[in-house]
Structure formats: C-alpha cells, structure tokens
C-alpha cells in the first residue's frame with residue numbers, strides 16, 4: 527500500500543506524520559521500524575499518526591511510536607508538529623484543538639508568530655506513577671548508575687524521565703551514561719534520560735538520551751520534566767528557557783496542580799509517499 531506522509535521536526539527532533547483518517551491502514555512495529563530507518567526507509571525519531579478520536583469532546587487522536595517500533599504515551603515536540611499538520615491540512619479550522627494521547631488529553635494552540643503552545647497537563651511526581659522504584663516521593667533521589675552515585679530528579683509527563691545534573695552539557699557523559707540509565711532496573715518501563723545544566727534561575731541547557739531512540743536534538747517532554755524537577759528542587763523560577771542542541775523552548779509551570787505549558791516551533795520539511 528502507498529502511504530502519504532509529511533516529514534516534520536520540532537527543533538531537529540524529527541517525525542514522519544501520517545494521516546490515518548483519510549488513509550486506513552494498521553501500522554505494526556515492523557512498519558514503524560522501516561519508516562524510521564534512516565537508510566532503508568524515510569528516517570525519523572518518531573512516527574506520529576492522526577486518527578479519529580475515541581473520546582467525546584476531543585478533536586483528534588494523537589499516537590506516537592518510537593523509531594524502535596514501541597508505542598509511547600507522549601511526545602512534546604511531536605504535539606507541536608501535530609498542530610501544524612492539522613492546520614496545514616485543513617483538518618480543522620479551530621485555533622485550539624484537543625487531542626487524546628495514551629497519557630491523556632492535551633490542548634494545542636497555534637500562536638500568531640507561527641509558534642505552537644501546548645498545555646502538556648500536570649507533571650507526575652509520585653514514583654509509583656512514573657514508574658520509578660523509590661521508598662517515597664522526593665525532590666531528588668540517590669541513584670547508582672554503573673557504580674557511580676548520582677542525585678537525580680524523576681518526573682513523568684505521561685512518559686518517564688530521569689534528570690541528571692551536570693555542570694556542562696557539552697561534556698556530559700550522554701553516550702556512556704545514557705544507554706545504561708535508559709534501561710536502569712529502577713525504571714520498569716525504561717526511561718528518557720535528561721542531562722541538565724542550570725545556567726541561572728530562568729535558563730537551563732539540556733541534552734536528552736531518549737527511550738527507544740537514543741540522543742535526539744531536542745525532547746519536548748524532557749524539557750518539561752527537567753524544568754519541573756529544577757523548580758521542585760528550588761533551582762528555577764516558573765518560566766524557563768530551555769536550550770537544547772536543536773534550539774530553544776519556553777517552559778512554564780506554576781507549581782503543583784498546574785499544567786506545564788510548552789511553547790516552541792514546528793516545521794514541515796517535505797511531503798511524500800512510501801510503499802509499505
């Protein structure tokens with residue numbers, strides 16, 4: 527079958543977006559892996575699908591698949607691209623759209639200066655719901671990683687994140703510590719691994735070794751999780767600029783009971799068709 531797709535990215539975190547409303551096809555893990563393959567397929571970090579919602583009062587269903595083929599709960603950069611895709615394909619005329627994800631309902635809004643603002647919902651700090659093995663909830667946790675002692679943050683944005691503090695992201699041990707932490711036994715569903723450098727109370731630098739992908743140029747949920755962790759540790763104010771290798775995001779969180787608001791760009795690169 528020929529499948530139409532759109533290649534997009536959010537700060538270099540790249541996606542293949544497929545409309546499964548006007549095209550009917552059931553994507554299986556081996557299809558995802560072929561599409562995501564940068565030599566034998568199109569190439570991307572994640573595949574995103576646009577589907578008919580299953581819940582009332584929701585505009586679309588947004589599903590996310592890592593390059594390895596696993597379906598995941600949430601993708602922040604992908605949410606911005608989803609909004610841009612929906613608008614450009616005229617699948618809605620609404621300014622604000624509600625989409626359902628495995629992590630729950632999020633709200634997307636295209637802003638006047640071609641940015642996208644996303645209400646990512648409330649962060650989850652209860653270890654049992656991240657999930658993360660810990661005696662009790664804390665602002666930071668002692669974690670042994672390959673014999674080295676780290677003090678880390680742990681947050682879910684619907685998907686699990688661990689945040690490792692570093693003094694300089696440029697020299698952070700992403701290649702060595704990322705993989706072993708992604709599959710750390712205290713994270714039963716594996717975990718996205720953020721390396722966070724606090725520049726000042728309004729600014730961080732961040733690199734992320736993503737679950738199911740490896741290091742990406744940007745991670746939206748990772749940026750949200752890192753800011754939440756920095757705020758609960760008393761290191762950050764409520765609105766933070768997050769500098770990632772692929773560019774910058776604005777993340778705002780006003781504390782427990784409040785949603786995390788992410789604002790940033792979404793870019794369409796090209797359209798195509800793939801025989802699948």
Ligand SMILES: N[C@H](CCC[C@H](N)C(=O)O)C(=O)O
Pocket residue numbers: 539571572592598599600601602603604685686718736737738739742744745746747748
């Ligand atoms: N690798 C992530 C999903 C994609 C998240 C990232 N691309 C973002 O922008 O949030 C996970 O397995 O939970």
